[in-house]
Amino acid sequence: MQENQLYRRVFAYLNSLSSIEDSDFANLFSGNKSNEINLFIDPNQIVVDTFLSARVYWSCERGSRSRALVLKIRRSDKRKILRPYLQHVHAMFDEIEQRRKEVKLYINAGDEPERNGRWRSIPFTHPSTIETVAMDSDLKNKIKSDLESFLKSKQYYHRLGRVWKRSYLLYGPSGTGKSSFIAGMAKFLCYDVYDIDLSKVINDSDLKMLLLQTTNKSMIVIEDLDRYLAEKSTAVSLSGILNFMDGIISCCGEERVMVFTMNGKDRIDPTVLRPGRIDVHIYFPLCDFSAFKTLANSHLGLKEHKLFSQIEEVFQTGSSLSPAEIGEIMISNRTSPSRALKCVISALQTNGDGSRGMGRVGQRLGESTSGRFVEECGEPGSIFCREGVHTMKEFRKLYGLLRMRSGRKDSMDLDSVEKENSKQET
Ligand SMILES: Nc1ncnc2c1ncn2[C@@H]1O[C@H](COP(=O)(O)OP(=O)(O)OP(=O)(O)O)[C@@H](O)[C@H]1O
Ligand SMILES: [Mg+2]
Known part of the structure; x- marks a missing residue:
């Protein structure tokens, strides 16, 4: 049910090859930078690549419900190059990603069975950064160092037998910068954003499926959770939300940051807010x-x-x-x-x-x-x-x-942050 990450890697690698320009036809797409044009492999097109003096051939097959990339290697070369070649593709993908450095915003589409997967992506061009959001500078610095220490804590989480993820609640009145801050966090982490529209989620297992189809190094966002829960304007149940936040299914991926926004947390079931489901609470006050x-x-x-x-x-x-x-x-x-x-x-x-x-x-x-x-x-x-x-x-x-x-408390759950920080490796 999860996207095959190798497919994504090979697809990006192939589209970066210069040989794609030599073929008789390819798909052309405008890129994100002005005047940028990208070439994408077309179904039935064959892209030739060379590795350790052997030639390999890639083609792309698209069925009604699935896509596949087919690799052809001469039998005599296969044993020698298959594994190192795939490792080379992996490594090149990391380089391409590094160069790409573009954060993507994924939005969950309605249920369209003929399309592959539920997420649609666009480049995430929101102009906000953590710096452009006006907030208490101490609080801002604490959040930044909390995010930084999360990024470095893989071994620490694993030693504890915990999933390497962290959840943040941004709450406060409307127009206080919560959504802008999410954009800033995503850019700070260089994570893609998966913005879950709960009104388009069909049921609890659909929500699980969406989670399974997110990638590592991503930020999963549910905005206005209090409103959905109070108005019951989503087909997802409270237990569906709880399992999504901290259930066994959330262990199927790593390096995830979850962010929830609310206008207030007074009417929220306390089980939603318990540590593990929400690790850091950040209050966004009115302007002082x-x-x-x-x-x-x-x-x-x-x-x-x-x-x-x-x-x-x-x-x-x-x-x-x-x-x-x-x-x-x-x-x-x-x-x-x-x-x-x-x-x-x-x-x-x-x-x-x-x-x-x-x-x-x-x-x-x-x-x-x-x-x-x-x-x-x-x-x-x-x-x-x-x-x-x-x-x-x-x-x-x-x-x-x-x-x-309009209370003005500095309400980040600093206790938990500081306790954890002191334990974390540097
Ligand atoms: N603290 C802030 N610093 C700088 N700009 C802000 C701040 N808060 C809000 N803004 C500006 O106000 C607009 C609305 O902010 P934003 O959407 O982030 O608010 P919000 O808290 O998510 O509101 P809502 O609860 O209604 O979704 C944005 O254009 C944003 O740039
Ligand atoms: Mg908002």
Whole structure:
């Protein structure tokens, strides 16, 4: 049921051979870099390769449900070169991968039996990195060193008889950078991302199958797990999720990082959150003054400004918005940093009681035609004013059934990280 890794390796190796260009026909695909064109072996095409002065012939066969690569070697050469040749292909693949250095995003498609496998991939070009996400710098460094020590811990996990995998929960209100951080983690690890859409998973065993079809060195992501569990909007049962996270099936692959996101973990069954299923908890808070300064620097190029003290005071009254909301105000007003800061102040003051709706506010920013900020910012023509923003009152009216206090705890499960770090090999 698992993808034959040798197939993937040979396929990549063959497509890197110059002889593929000499054949009468091949498939042409545009690459990820501009002007890049890739040649892929075509069914019935024969690609010739040479190894230790022997010639070998590859062809590609495609049935309705399977694909195969066929290797032909002269009988007299077979004993001498077959194994070393395949080892050579393995080694070359590692080099190609190293050069490729492109992270892929896999998405689970609906059930299409005529197609091979359930995952579809595209190059993962999300622009976020760990560095571009505004968060407490100590916490960021701890997460980075946790990831680094995971990468180095193969022997350690094996000695313990544990699967070499680690699970992270990113939780916090909408628009606080959880998805962006996932992209940053994937790039930091150079892992492919398998993003599981639970609404497309047919049942528990389908979820297992998806897991079996992921590769090593990959990050498996389930976003909004709390919503799926609360709304029961997936055909997967709670026990299906638990087994996926830590069941016997999760041992069928290694070097996996699992990442789950939630808006809050209060309503989650504690068995989901137990160590092993979730090793590290990372809280993504609403914007505080320090995160605001990071955003002002990255979005407006401001390290200091005379309005900063006023903004700090507003934050001290308990007002807050998500980094997505503040970032959006800054982007829309980036031609005038002072106006951007004034707009941030108005937005924070409008949200002055320190609590806020925690619906998916950040994602709805573009939908309003509210002109409220037009007067407040005195810039009737700006894009931000015309298209960008609801007032917080309007947000609440629309989405404000759920409210939450904007606590600011540094909630990574540091105990477990530190205990483990101290044990891990360097
Ligand atoms: N901490 C942050 N630092 C920098 N940019 C941020 C931060 N949080 C959010 N953003 C920006 O806001 C937008 C939304 O962020 P993102 O999708 O990562 O939020 P999220 O926490 O996943 O939200 P949701 O819970 O609704 O999925 C992105 O464009 C992102 O760049
Ligand atoms: Mg998200």
